[in-house]
Amino acid sequence: MSNQLLSEKIKSNPKYAELVSKRSGLAWSLSALILVIYYGFILLIAFDPQFLATPLSAGTVTTIGLPIGVGVILSAIVLTGIYVYRANGEFDELTRDLIEGTK
Amino acid sequence: MNDHRNALIAAVGGAVLTLLPTMAMAAGDMGQTQQQATNWHAIVMFVLFVGLTLAITYWAAKHTRSASDFYAAGGGITGFQNGLAIAGDYMSAASFLGISALVYGSGFDGLIYSVGWLVGWPIILFLVAERLRNLGKYTFADVASYRLQQTPVRSFAATGALVVVVFYLIGQMVGAGQLIKLLFGLDYLYAVIIVGVLMIIYVTFGGMKATTWVQIIKACLLLSGATFIALAVLFKFGFSFEALFAKAVEVHPKHQAIMSPGTLVTNPVEAISLAMALMFGTAGLPHILMRFFTVPDARAARKSVFYATSFIGYFYILTFIIGFGAIVLVGGHAEYLDATGKALRGGANMAAVHLAHAVGGDLFLGFISAVAFATILAVVSGLTLAGASAISHDLYANVFFRGRTNEQHEVVVSKVASLGLGVVAVILGIIFEKQNVAYMVGLTFAIAASTNFPVLIMSMFWKGLTTRGAVTGGFIGLAAAVIMTVLGPTVWVDVFHYPTAIFPLKYPAIFSMPLAFAATWLFSVLDRSESARVEREAFEAQQLRSETGLGAEGAAVH
Numbered sequence: 127m128s129n130q131l132l133s134e135k136i137k138s139n140p141k142y143a144e145l146v147s148k149r150s151g152l153a154w155s156l157s158a159l160i161l162v163i164y165y166g167f168i169l170l171i172a173f174d175p176q177f178l179a180t181p182l183s184a185g186t187v188t189t190i191g192l193p194i195g196v197g198v199i200l201s202a203i204v205l206t207g208i209y210v211y212r213a214n215g216e217f218d219e220l221t222r223d224l225i226e227g228t229k
Numbered sequence: 230m231n232d233h234r235n236a237l238i239a240a241v242g243g244a245v246l247t248l249l250p251t252m253a254m255a256a257g258d259m260g261q262t263q264q265q266a267t268n269w270h271a272i273v274m275f276v277l278f279v280g281l282t283l284a285i286t287y288w289a290a291k292h293t294r295s296a297s298d299f300y301a302a303g304g305g306i307t308g309f310q311n312g313l314a315i316a317g318d319y320m321s322a323a324s325f326l327g328i329s330a331l332v333y334g335s336g337f338d339g340l341i342y343s344v345g346w347l348v349g350w351p352i353i354l355f356l357v358a359e360r361l362r363n364l365g366k367y368t369f370a371d372v373a374s375y376r377l378q379q380t381p382v383r384s385f386a387a388t389g390a391l392v393v394v395v396f397y398l399i400g401q402m403v404g405a406g407q408l409i410k411l412l413f414g415l416d417y418l419y420a421v422i423i424v425g426v427l428m429i430i431y432v433t434f435g436g437m438k439a440t441t442w443v444q445i446i447k448a449c450l451l452l453s454g455a456t457f458i459a460l461a462v463l464f465k466f467g468f469s470f471e472a473l474f475a476k477a478v479e480v481h482p483k484h485q486a487i488m489s490p491g492t493l494v495t496n497p498v499e500a501i502s503l504a505m506a507l508m509f510g511t512a513g514l515p516h517i518l519m520r521f522f523t524v525p526d527a528r529a530a531r532k533s534v535f536y537a538t539s540f541i542g543y544f545y546i547l548t549f550i551i552g553f554g555a556i557v558l559v560g561g562h563a564e565y566l567d568a569t570g571k572a573l574r575g576g577a578n579m580a581a582v583h584l585a586h587a588v589g590g591d592l593f594l595g596f597i598s599a600v601a602f603a604t605i606l607a608v609v610s611g612l613t614l615a616g617a618s619a620i621s622h623d624l625y626a627n628v629f630f631r632g633r634t635n636e637q638h639e640v641v642v643s644k645v646a647s648l649g650l651g652v653v654a655v656i657l658g659i660i661f662e663k664q665n666v667a668y669m670v671g672l673t674f675a676i677a678a679s680t681n682f683p684v685l686i687m688s689m690f691w692k693g694l695t696t697r698g699a700v701t702g703g704f705i706g707l708a709a710a711v712i713m714t715v716l717g718p719t720v721w722v723d724v725f726h727y728p729t730a731i732f733p734l735k736y737p738a739i740f741s742m743p744l745a746f747a748a749t750w751l752f753s754v755l756d757r758s759e760s761a762r763v764e765r766e767a768f769e770a771q772q773l774r775s776e777t778g779l780g781a782e783g784a785a786v787h
Contacts, residue, residue, distance in 0.1 A: 129780070133773055146776050153355040160351045161508075164344065168504050171341060171490045172497040178337075179489030187478045188471050189488045195340040196549075199542045202347050203535075206354050210535045213359070214528055221777050 132228060141224040149217050156205050167198050267414035270595025271602075275413070278446075278603050279427065285442045289435035296636040299436035299643060300367035300618050301522040304783065306441055308529035312536020315520050317444030318611040319511075319537070320451060320544055322604040323404050326578045328545065332552020333560065333573075333580035336477070336487025339552050341494065343545035345504055349511025350541065354534040357512050359527035360689045360775040366782050368615075369518040369681065370623045373688045376767035378696040378760065380628050385700045387623035389680040389707060390515035393673055394616035395653070397514075398609060400669035402658030405605040411575055412582065412598040417662055425655035428610045432617065432647040437523060440610045447607035450600045452540060455547040458581070458597075461588035462554030477556040487556070502739035503671070509742060510674030513681030516615035527778050548581075555580040558587045613650050620646040668719035671736055675714060679706035679741035687749055689775060692768040695761040698753025706745025713737030 136142050170178065178191030297303050306314065324346065332339030365371035370386035402421055409420035431439045466472040474488065481487050494500045511517065521530045559565045565574055565583040573579045585597035621643035626634050684703045687694045714720055716732040734740075753761070774780045 133770060133779070136777065136779070137769065137773060142773075142776075146772075149776070157352055157355045160348060160355075164348045164508065165501065165504065167344065168341075168494065168500050169497065171494045172500055175490040175494075186471055187475045187485065187488055189337075191337055191489050192340070195337070195344060196546060198344045199347055199545060202351050203539050203542045205351050206535045206538045209351075209354055210531045213531055218528060225777060225779065 135228045136224060139224055139228055141220060141227070145217060145220045145224060148220070149213065152209065152212060156209055160202060160205055163198055163201050167194065170194075268412060268595060268598055270591055271413055271598035272595075274595050274599035275602050278450075278599055282427075282431065282439070282443050282446065282603075282606075285446075286431050286435035286439040289438035289442065293434075293436045293438055296367070296622075296640050296643075298438065299640045300519075300614075300622065302437040302441050304523060304525050306523040306529075308524060308532030309536055310441070310445060311520060311524050311529065311533035312540060313448045314441045314444040314523075315517065315533060315537035316540035316544070317446075317448030317451075317604075317607045318516060318520060319541060320448065320604065321401070321404075321608050322408055322601040323401075325451065325455065325544075325548060325604065326408070326581050326601065328548045329552040329555060329581040329584075330577045330579075332549055333555040334577060335483070335491045335493070336481070336553070336556075337489050338491045338493040340549055341490065343548065345507040346511075347538070347542050347545060348504075349508045350534060350538040352508060353512045353517075354531060354538070356686065357518070357689075358521055358530045358534050359778075361518060361685075362521045362524065362527045362530040363775045363778045363781040364689070364771065365522060367519070367522055367622050368618050369515060369685055370619065370627075373684050373699065374627075375688065376764055376771050377688070377694070377699055378764075379631070381696055381700045383623045383627050385703050386681070386684065387619040387628070389513075389676070389684075389703065390619040390623075391616055392707065393513070393515055393677050393681065394612050394619070394650075395657070396669055396673045396676070397516075398612050398616075398650070398654045399657045399661055400666055400673070401605060401609050401612070402654050403661050403664070403666050403669075405602075405609070406658055406662060408578075408601060408605065411579070412601060418659065421655055421658040421662075424605060424609060425651050425658070427606055428613050428654075429648055429651035431606070431610045432613045432651075433644040437614060440607075440614050441523060443603075443610055444607040447600070447603045448540065451604055452544060452547075454585075454597050454600050455544060455551065457593075458554065458585055458588055459547045459550040462550055462558065462584070465558070473550075473553055473557065477553050480561055481556050498739065499734055499736060502734055502736040505742055506671065506674040506678045506736055506738035508678075509682045510676075510678035510738070513677030513685065514673075515619065515681065516611040518681075518685075519615050519618065520611075522782070525783065526781070551581050551584060554588075555584040559583040562587070609654065613647050613654070616650045617643045617646040620650075665724050667723065668714060668735075671719065672710070672714045675710040675736060675738045675741060676707060678738045679710040679745045683742065683745040683749055687746070687753075691750075691753075692765055693753050694749065695753045695756040695758075695764050697756045697758075697761065698749045698751070701752040702745055702747075702749025705748040706741055709741035709744050710737055713741055 178189060178194065180190045182188045182190055182193070293299055328339050328342055331342060361369065361372055364375050368390070370383045370390065373386045374382035402424065405424045406417040406421045409415050410417050431443055463473065466476070478485050478488060524530050524533055559573070559580060563570065566572065567574045573583060582594065582597060586594040621639050625642045626632065626639045680703050683706055684699050688699065713732045714737055716730065717735050717737065718730040719735045721727050721730045
């Protein structure tokens with residue numbers, strides 16, 4: 127089968143539309159999420175630094191700002207983990223089905 | 230205030246969230262440092278590192294035959310290895326010493342910097358990495374020009390890549406000279422020349438294979454060195470963070486203020502603008518994007534971002550612990566302070582280095598100094614290779630010869646280009662020795678976010694993009710980022726010494742990046758030419774390849 131024909135067949139396969147919409151849906155929602163987390167953190171620092179200075183519990187010098195800051199770092203790792211888990215599992219399988227099923 | 234200011238001016242590697250208007254932004258900038266006594270432990274360990282990497286370069290040279298070997302290590306790097314190499318490419322000596330210095334000087338504020346340097350990575354994964362891998366061959370210009378006219382788009386993309394590489398190299402070379410003068414007691418001139426010669430050897434002989442392994446080894450050394458320091462600090466406090474922080478609050482001149490945001494973020498517009506440059510600029514750095522062509526497929530490309538994000542995030546958490554460790558174990562200890570008894574001996578950037586001595590003695594101090602040197606080499610080698618590939622693959626082979634040249638010629642040109650870039654980097658390093666280069670990393674990220682990133686994203690996601698839109702919009706973004714930085718406080722006031730800045734912000738990305746997107750959109754929409762129609766039609770086929778990987782460059786078979 128020529129590449130041209132294969133491409134045409136893949137494009138008309140409903141699984142292609144499903145793959146594209148599912149993967150971009152996940153990619154854009156996770157992008158939005160990391161933007162909200164990061165810019166939320168920056169705006170919190172700019173507008174309410176006192177909140178971040180709240181002690182974690184009564185009498186500690188550790189403030190609430192520390193777990194929040196470290197949490198932003200960890201959230202970046204967790205979100206990339208979620209994306210890789212789904213893309214390398216579910217979406218790659220869908221891609222394989224799509225290509226094999228079309229050939 | 231002086232300690233704080235020094236820490237910031239020194240805050241290197243573009244530890245860049247300096248938002249207090251009076252503070253110099255610091256980036257790759259070690260400030261002017263004092264030459265120290267010759268450090269033999271460090272020199273011996275550094276010689277061992279150089280010996281090992283040269284042996285690897287020799288091995289890599291024997292296995293580097295094709296253009297694919299040279300630019301992309303034959304596509305044979307695994308996701309895990311590439312994750313380490315990316316981390317090695319990205320974690321500069323400056324960020325290690327600069328961020329820990331910033332934490333030492335002002336505590337919590339250092340964490341704000343670290344976060345900014347990390348959050349670009351998820352964006353690279355979600356939007357860029359796998360599409361880039363599926364569409365490109367060796368450079369991001371492959372992707373930007375995929376369905377557009379080769380000559381104008383490649384020329385533009387190569388220009389964007391080279392501008393970023395050269396600015397980044399200047400910052401790194403000057404930082405390297407100052408750092409080595411400080412750590413090894415070597416003269417600035419020799420330091421810059423040693424860095425230049427080694428990077429030329431790695432890149433011209435070993436290509437991407439040698440560069441990758443230099444970066445992997447450096448990442449392992451840096452991560453294990455930093456882990457050891459952090460564990461040693463925590464050990465002294467029974468692994469209790471509260472105990473560490475309590476002691477730090479007790480001995481630090483600012484006391485409880487180090488546990489919350491200080492004076493770093495005062496202007497939200499500036500903060501958002503810098504945040505944009507860091508986040509999206511990371512996704513427009515040519516030496517980082519190039520790393521995605523070294524893995525066999527999109528699957529490995531994705532994995533490598535996950536590993537890289539984990540390593541880099543872990544490293545930034547370590548630098549935070551190291552900064553606090555330095556407050557307790559270095560600050561207030563006379564042997565680490567200068568004659569005034571207030572500032573650190575050798576400058577604020579020495580916090581992590583003195584701490585290495587405090588927890589591990591002379592030998593470990595030598596190890597950490599050698600790691601800092603290795604770190605610089607790994608970063609400049611990646612940059613040089615990216616610059617050389619823009620010259621040989623994009624400009625020479627695809628623009629001047631329109632693809633009518635052979636791989637062997639292309640690789641030779643690439644090697645000559647690496648040599649040329651290395652020489653230029655050394656010369657610029659010497660010229661800029663006494664200059665204030667604090668603005669350099671900020672400028673680099675602003676350009677990457679306003680030039681390379683918009684064109685790359687729009688070429689992958691927007692059907693309507695045309696050659697005219699990409700080139701015009703991209704150059705507008707480049708011009709805007711450069712002009713706004715020059716007219717802003719970091720260059721107009723700090724370098725040219727005019728009393729007031731013409732453009733109010735230090736970081737232009739909040740204006741220059743949307744401007745680039747808007748201009749690219751406008752000139753594409755207005756483009757009614759026949760070629761524009763063909764380019765829009767070609768989007769579907771491009772999208773099919775970028776989504777499924779069908780037709781993507783495979784790993785070379787050996």
